[in-house]
Amino acid sequence: MTSWLGTYGSVPLCLLLCCLVVSLCAEASGAGDSVCWSPGVTSCTECLRRGPQCAWCFKEDFLDGTGQSQRCDLPVKLLRRGCEAEFMEQSEIKVEVNATISSTQVSPQDISVTLRPGSEASIVVAVKQLERYPVDLYYLVDVSASMQENLDHLKTVGVALSLRMTEHSSDLWLGFGSFVDKPVSPYINVHPSKIHNPCSDFEIRCRPAHGFHHVLSMMGNVSEFTRVIKRQRISGNMDTPEGGLDAMLQAAVCQRAVGWRPEAKRLLLLMTDQPSHLALDSRLAGIVTPHDGLCHLENNVYTGSTQMDHPSLGQLSDKLLENHIYSIFAVEKQQYQWYQELVRLLPGSFLGKLGLFQAPNLIELVVDAYKRLLSEVEVSVSVEDKAVSRYWVSVSPLCPDGSTAKGQSCSGVQPNQTVYFNITIGLRSCPEDGEDEDVTVLVRPVGYNESTVVRIHSKCRCSCGPTKQCNDDNQSPCSGIQDSPNQEQWQGHGLIMDSNRDSNWNCRADGTDVDCSGRGVCECGRCVCDQSRLGPIYGKYCEMDDFSCPYDGGLTCGGRGVCVSGECVCDDGWTGDSCGCTVSTASCKSANGLLCSGRGRCVCGMCVCDDPQYSGDFCERCPACQSSCQSYWECVDCHLSHGFAQKEAGHCNSTCAPLVGYMDDVSGQAEEMWIQCMYISNDSCRYRFQTSSRSGQTQLHISKRPECGSSSSRLVGTFLSVCALTVLCGLVVVAVSRLLLQKRDRSPGGTAEDGGYHCTEKDLSYIPTTNEKTVTYRRDRPPDRSVEMHIQVSKMPLGDPWQY
Numbered sequence: 001m002t003s004w005l006g007t008y009g010s011v012p013l014c015l016l017l018c019c020l021v022v023s024l025c026a027e028a029s030g031a032g033d034s035v036c037w038s039p040g041v042t043s044c045t046e047c048l049r050r051g052p053q054c055a056w057c058f059k060e061d062f063l064d065g066t067g068q069s070q071r072c073d074l075p076v077k078l079l080r081r082g083c084e085a086e087f088m089e090q091s092e093i094k095v096e097v098n099a100t101i102s103s104t105q106v107s108p109q110d111i112s113v114t115l116r117p118g119s120e121a122s123i124v125v126a127v128k129q130l131e132r133y134p135v136d137l138y139y140l141v142d143v144s145a146s147m148q149e150n151l152d153h154l155k156t157v158g159v160a161l162s163l164r165m166t167e168h169s170s171d172l173w174l175g176f177g178s179f180v181d182k183p184v185s186p187y188i189n190v191h192p193s194k195i196h197n198p199c200s201d202f203e204i205r206c207r208p209a210h211g212f213h214h215v216l217s218m219m220g221n222v223s224e225f226t227r228v229i230k231r232q233r234i235s236g237n238m239d240t241p242e243g244g245l246d247a248m249l250q251a252a253v254c255q256r257a258v259g260w261r262p263e264a265k266r267l268l269l270l271m272t273d274q275p276s277h278l279a280l281d282s283r284l285a286g287i288v289t290p291h292d293g294l295c296h297l298e299n300n301v302y303t304g305s306t307q308m309d310h311p312s313l314g315q316l317s318d319k320l321l322e323n324h325i326y327s328i329f330a331v332e333k334q335q336y337q338w339y340q341e342l343v344r345l346l347p348g349s350f351l352g353k354l355g356l357f358q359a360p361n362l363i364e365l366v367v368d369a370y371k372r373l374l375s376e377v378e379v380s381v382s383v384e385d386k387a388v389s390r391y392w393v394s395v396s397p398l399c400p401d402g403s404t405a406k407g408q409s410c411s412g413v414q415p416n417q418t419v420y421f422n423i424t425i426g427l428r429s430c431p432e433d434g435e436d437e438d439v440t441v442l443v444r445p446v447g448y449n450e451s452t453v454v455r456i457h458s459k460c461r462c463s464c465g466p467t468k469q470c471n472d473d474n475q476s477p478c479s480g481i482q483d484s485p486n487q488e489q490w491q492g493h494g495l496i497m498d499s500n501r502d503s504n505w506n507c508r509a510d511g512t513d514v515d516c517s518g519r520g521v522c523e524c525g526r527c528v529c530d531q532s533r534l535g536p537i538y539g540k541y542c543e544m545d546d547f548s549c550p551y552d553g554g555l556t557c558g559g560r561g562v563c564v565s566g567e568c569v570c571d572d573g574w575t576g577d578s579c580g581c582t583v584s585t586a587s588c589k590s591a592n593g594l595l596c597s598g599r600g601r602c603v604c605g606m607c608v609c610d611d612p613q614y615s616g617d618f619c620e621r622c623p624a625c626q627s628s629c630q631s632y633w634e635c636v637d638c639h640l641s642h643g644f645a646q647k648e649a650g651h652c653n654s655t656c657a658p659l660v661g662y663m664d665d666v667s668g669q670a671e672e673m674w675i676q677c678m679y680i681s682n683d684s685c686r687y688r689f690q691t692s693s694r695s696g697q698t699q700l701h702i703s704k705r706p707e708c709g710s711s712s713s714r715l716v717g718t719f720l721s722v723c724a725l726t727v728l729c730g731l732v733v734v735a736v737s738r739l740l741l742q743k744r745d746r747s748p749g750g751t752a753e754d755g756g757y758h759c760t761e762k763d764l765s766y767i768p769t770t771n772e773k774t775v776t777y778r779r780d781r782p783p784d785r786s787v788e789m790h791i792q793v794s795k796m797p798l799g800d801p802w803q804y
Contacts, residue, residue, distance in 0.1 A: 035050065035051055035053070035054075036050050036051065036053065036054035036055070036072050036073050036074055037069065037070070037072060037073050037536075038050070038069060038072070039067070039069050039531065040069070041068075041069045041072045042067075042068040042069060042472060043068070043470070043472040044056040044058065044071075044072075044089050044462035044464060044470040044472050045434060045460065045461060045462055046072075047071070047072035047089075048089065048090075048091055048116055048117070048462065049117050049118070049429075049430070050072070050118075051091075051118045052091040052093070052116055052117075052118045052119035052120075053074060053075075053091070054072060054073070054074070054090075054091070055072075055073065055074065055075040055078055055088045055089065055090040055091075056071055056072050056088065056089040056090075056462060056464075056470065056472070057071045057073075057078045057081075057083035057087055057088055057089075058071070058087055058088075058089060058462075058464040058465060058469065058470045058471050058472070059082075059083050059084070059087035059471070060469075060471055062081070062082065062083050062087070062471075063081060063082075063536075063538035063539070067529075067531065068472055070536045070538060071471070071472070075088060075090060080561070080562045080571070081538070081544075081562060086465070087465070089462045089463065089464050089465075089470065091116035091118070091119050092114055092116060092459055093113075093114065093115060093116065093119050093120075093121050094112075094113065094114035095111065095112070095113050095114075095121050095123060096111070096112040096113075097110075097111050097112075098110035098111070098112070103450055104128070104130070104450070105127060105128050105129075105130060105445070105448055105449075105450045106125065106126070106127055106128075106443075106445055106448060106450040106451060106452055107125070107126050107128075107452075108125070108452060109450065109451070109452055109453065110452075110453050110455070111123055111452065111453070111454045111455070112454075112455045112457070113425065113454060113455070113456045113457070114456075114457045114459055115425075115426075115427040115456060115457070115458055115459065116427065116458075116459055116460075117427055117428070117429050117430050117458075117460065118426075118427070118428075119426070119427060120424055120425065120426035120427070121424070121425055121426075122422060122423065122424045122425075123422075123423050123425070123454065124420055124421065124422055124423070125379065125420070125421045125423060125443050125452050126418050126419070126420050126421075127377050127379070127418065127419045127420075127421065127445045127448070128416070128417070128418045129374060129377065129413050129414065129415055129416065129417050129418070129419075130415060130416070132168070132169055132170065132415075133169060133264065133265040133374075134169060134171035134172075134173070134261060134263055134264035134265065135165065135168075135169045135171065135172050135173070135264055135265050135267065135370065136173050136175070136218050136259075136260055136261055136264040136265070136266045136267065137161075137172065137173070137174050137175070137267045137269060137366065138174075138175040138176070138177065138218070138251055138258060138260075138266075138267070138268050138269065139154070139174070139175065139176045139177070139269050139271065140177050140178075140179065140244070140247055140248060140251055140268060140269065140270045140271070141154065141176070141177070141178050141179075141232075141271045141272075142178075142179060142180070142242050142244065142270075142271060142272035142273065142274070143178040143179070143180060143207065143232060143233070143234050143235050144180050144181075144234065144235060144236060144237055144242060144274070145198075145199065145206070145234050145235070145236045146273055146274070147234060147271075147272070147273060148234050150271065150273065151229075151232060151234065153362075154229055154271070154362070155226065155229045155230050156226075157229075157362050157363065158174060158222045158223075158225045158226040158229065159222050159223075159226060160363055161174075161362070161363050161366060162174075162222045164363050164367060165366075165367070165370070168367070168370060168371070169265075169370075171220070171264070172220065173218040173219055173220050173259075173261065173264070174216075174218070174219065174220075174222065174225045175216050175217055175218040175219070175258055175259065176215045176216040176225065176228055176229065177212060177213060177214045177215055177216075177247065177251055177258075178210070178212075178213050178215060178232065179210065179211060179212045179213070179242065179243055179244060179246070179247035180209045180210055180211070180235045180236070180237050180242065180243065181209060181211065181237040181239070181241075181242050181243040181277070182211050182243055182246070182277075182282065182285060182287070182305045182306060183195075183208065183209045183210060183211065183305065183306065184285045184287070184306050185285060186238065186239065186284055186285065187209070187237055187238060187239055187243075187285065188209045188236075188237045188238055189238055195208060196208055198235055198236030198237070199234075199236055205233070206233060206234055206235050206236055207233050207234070207235040208235065209235050209236065209237050210235070210301065210302070210305070211243050211246055211247065211250075211302045211304075211305025211306075212243070212246065212247035212250045212251070212297075212301075212302035212305065213300060213301055213302070214250075214251070214254065214257055214258060214297060214300040214301075215228060215232070215300070216228045217257065217258060217259035218258060218259035218260065218261065219259075240274050240275070241274060241275050241276055241277045241281070242272055242274050242275075242276055242277070243276065243277055243305070243310065244270055244272050244276035244277075245276045245277065245278070245310055245311055245313075245316055246277070246291075246302075246305065246310050246311065247270075247302070248268065248270060248316060248320075248327065249291070249293070249311045249315070249316050249319055250295060250296070250297065250302050251268055252268065252316075252319045252320055252323045252325050253293065253294060253295045253319055253323065254295035254297050255323060257295070257297050257300065260323070260325075262449055263449065264449070265326065265370070265373060265447060265449075266323070266324055266325045266326060266447070266449070267325075267326050267327075267328060267366065267369065267370065267373075268320075268325050268326070268327045268328065269328045269330060269365075269366065270327065270328065270329050270330065271330045271331075272330075272331060272335075273331065273332040273334075273335065274335060275335055275338045275339075276310075276342075277310045278310060278312075278313070279291075279309055279310050279311060279312040279313075279315075280309065280310075281309075281310055282308075282309040282310055283309075285306075287306070287307065287308065287309055288309065289307060289308050289309060290308065290309055291304075291308045291309055291310065291311040291312075291315060292308065293311070293315055293318075293319055296308075313342070313345045313346065316346065317345065317346050317347060318382070320346065320347075320348065321347065321348070321380050321382070321444050321446065322444070324444070324447060324448055324449040324451075325348075325447075326348045326349075326350070326369070326373050326446065326447040327346060327348065327349045327350070328349070328350045328351075328365065328366065328369045329342075329343060329349065329350070329351045330362060330365055331351070336351070339351055347378060347380055347446050348373075348378065348446035348447050350368075350369040350372060350373075373447050374413070374415070375411060375412055375413050375414070376409055376410070376411050376412075376413065377397075377409060377410050377413050377419040377445060378408055378409030378410075378445065378446040379395060379397075379408055379409075379421050379423075379443055379444065379445050379446065380408070380443075380444050380446060381393045381395060381408075381423060381441060381442070381443050381444075382441070382442050382444070383439065383441050384439050384440055384441075386439075387437065387439040389428075390427065390428050390429050390430070390431070390458075391425060391426065391427060391428065391439070391441070391456075392425075392426045392428060393423065393424070393425055393426075393441070394423070394424040394426075395408045395421055395422075395423050396421070396422040396423075396424075397409065397410050397419060397420070397421050397422075398419070398420040398421070398422065399411075399412075399413070399419060400413060400414070400417040400418065400419060408421075409446075421443070423443060423454075425441060425454065425456065427456075427458055430458055430460035431458075431460070434460050434461065435460060435461070436457065436458060436459055436460050436461060437457075437458040437460070438455065438456070438457050438458075439455075439456045439458065440453060440454070440455055440456070441453075441454040441455075441456060442454070506522075506525040506526070507520075507522035507525065507526070507527045507541065508541065509541040509543060515527070516528075516529065516541055516542040517539075517541050517542045517543045519532075519537050519542040519545075520537065520542040527539075527540065527541055527542050529542040530542070532545070532547070534547040535547035535556075539564075543564065544562070544563065544564050545563055546562070546563050547563070548563060548566045549563035549566060549567060549568045549578070550568065550577050550578035551578065552578035552579065552580040553580075556568075557569075557570065557578055557579045558574075558578050558579045558580050560574045560579040560580075561574065561579040576604065580604065581603070581604035581605065582604065582605045584605065585602040585605075587602075587605045587606070588602035588605065588606065588607050588618070589618075590618035590620060591618075596608075596609065596618055596619045597614075597618045597619045597620050599611060599614050599619040600614070600619040607619050629675070629677030629678065629679075629691075632656075632677065632679075632689065632691060632700060633679050635652060635656035635660070635700065636679040636687060636689055636700075636702055637679070637681070638651070638652035638656065639652055639656070639660065639662075639702060640679075640681060640687065644662050644702070644704045656700065659698065659699040659700065660699075660700045660701075660702065661699075661700070661701050661702070662701075662702055662703075662704050663701050663702070663703055663704070665688075665703055665705055674690040674691070674692045674701075675690060675691050675692065676688070676690050677689050677690065677691060681706070683708065684708065685706035685707060685708035686706065686707040686708075687702065687703055687706055687707075688703040688707075689701060689702040689703060
């Protein structure tokens with residue numbers, strides 16, 4: 001058996017995307033819009049292997065003229081094409097619980113499941129925690145030389161542990177066994193003097209090394225247990241690791257020798273100060289035979305120690321689960337990390353870290369392990385090795401507090417509480433030979449002596465009804481004539497040719513002279529329809545298909561009918577060209593129970609009003625049918641004159657609608673079915689009201705809040721507005737005039753207030769750009785002749801002041 005500790009529920013994202021793309025492409029293809037249909041599917045077995053949703057029609061005359069592949073499709077499609085349910089071979093999923101087997105802890109204990117490839121089934125296993133269990137505790141002790149001091153402390157454990165366990169169980173049995181290592185080189189010294197006494201160098205008498213020695217079977221006599229412990233002596237070996245896992249497997253599988261009780265909780269306590277050998281370590285000693293997982297005790301001594309390798313962790317885990325044994329490791333703190341990694345691979349294991357194996361520490365370790373065993377409920381699901389690759393398993397626990405725990409266990413379970421495990425088992429594929437197969441799946445609660453057996457029958461072949469005929473062969477329809485013993489006689493008289501010529505009329509529909517509607521060939525009086533990439537062609541005359549009819553929602557005939565001669569033949573309850581109209585009129589009934597308020601017809605589930613003036617989902621609205629707002633003024637005025645008092649409203653019944661209500665404000669109640677109106681009273685106040693003819697009755701809502709305003713106030717407002725506008729215009733004119741006057745004052749003829757001089761462009765043309773002056777310079781003693789100097793002075797800008 002192979003243990004399945006994981007689940008197979010996770011699917012890669014790329015696979016999900018691929019499936020999505022495939023499904024979308026399949027829908028768009030029109031014909032094989034089903035994952036079941038494929039041109040290559042020609043038998044019932046191949047059809048059902050395509051998935052649990054597929055079905056095979058084994059009706060003999062189903063879809064005359066079509067290929068065998070058209071027999072495979074979704075059941076709903078086969079029904080539309082005329083294949084009755086009794087002629088369908090479908091994936092059969094059956095779960096049967098055997099309730100005749102009684103149980104106290106695990107139920108049910110026997111389940112039968114029938115699966116097809118690609119299908120799955122879910123079962124629920126209930127595990128109940130009892131209050132007080134009998135307990136079997138087996139001490140498996142490393143008696144190598146380094147364990148001398150720890151073995152001495154163990155001699156005082158028996159009585160104290162028995163007294164402490166009375167708080168949790170009134171029935172404690174104890175057993176004892178010892179181990180060292182495989183008694184072969186290089187694990188021990190094989191010198192003749194060392195084989196019988198490994199401690200001869202220290203002048204101490206030791207026991208010979210041994211793989212496993214069962215010393216004391218399970219018993220309730222604590223005094224005898226203590227006496228046996230006191231008689232134990234140490235042994236010795238050479239290498240550091242010990243043979244603990246080899247001894248654990250023998251203590252688990254040798255149930256008769258050890259004396260495990262069927263009704264008891266089984267605890268196996270391993271005490272050691274060193275790591276353990278693992279599988280393949282025995283090759284150092286030339287031992288290459290794998291362990292067979294069986295018991296090999298003779299005179300309570302393990303005889304297979306020198307013949308078989310150490311067991312693997314997976315093999316040891318299976319044997320502990322199979323024999324309902326809960327393991328406890330009591331190790332020195334130096335080896336705690338090594339065993340911590342080991343315990344993760346062994347379900348139902350508990351690890352304790354001790355300095356020395358003193359009695360109080362050992363007692364607390366056993367008690368804590370027992371409490372954990374009771375408070376944590378875990379299951380392991382295993383499938384037979386021969387079929388482990390063809391099945392997948394998923395486990396989902398439901399704990400007593402209502403939570404769904406992760407993994408396969410629940411913690412904190414109290415006595416008399418029940419844990420439910422939802423276990424889903426799926427069949428991936430059938431065996432290579434295609435034959436049906438029976439497989440056993442075991443659901444084992446860890447540490448419990450009860451389990452659930454699930455017997456799975458994989459149905460890989462088709463039964464095809466009581467006749468056992470699936471009509472999935474490919475025989476020619478003319479085989480009867482071709483194989484007839486009178487064939488030569490018919491050929492001599494030309495009967496076959498005439499028969500074939502006459503049989504062509506059987507391939508023509510009434511009123512036509514075309515064989516098989518032009519979409520097939522006539523063979524022996526039967527139409528063999530063509531294969532189209534758009535979809536299947538079928539029918540006696542190949543007149544039916546799944547692609548030449550209108551589409552609705554991406555499906556031919558909306559998926560609610562079949563296509564016959566280019567027209568949709570709708571299923572019951574549907575009508576229309578594409579079968580998109582429902583026959584039901586429930587969606588057309590208004591609140592008063594009338595169909596379309598009595599003013600229309602229900603077409604495709606929607607109201608079509610007889611009078612175009614009416615509209616709405618139920619032909620309840622008619623804006624053009626409403627009376628004008630003015631026709632209600634007299635009614636509003638009547639209610640206004642009575643102060644909008646309900647007790648006085650009866651005086652207005654002769655002039656008003658039967659349903660009149662008062663509201664503080666009707667502007668916020670505007671809806672599409674209401675018409676908003678206004679009434680102006682004699683005192684120039686406006687009253688808003690709204691009217692509606694809903695459900696054939698006129699309703700009126702009047703606002704009690706008036707909107708008043710006098711004519712004199714409006715005239716005053718108008719006068720003030722005109723005055724303000726006039727003043728504003730005057731100010732604008734004054735400002736513009738002022739600007740024009742300032743501009744004129746700056747002209748050449750005006751007087752500049754700033755002392756500047758202004759010229760026109762014409763005057764500027766006569767002003768020289770430079771000033772020429774002649775300056776005569778004379779000295780005090782002038783020379784013979786005067787000297788004249790000519791200086792040109794640039795003209796000063798007219799606007800600049802003189803600089804002195």
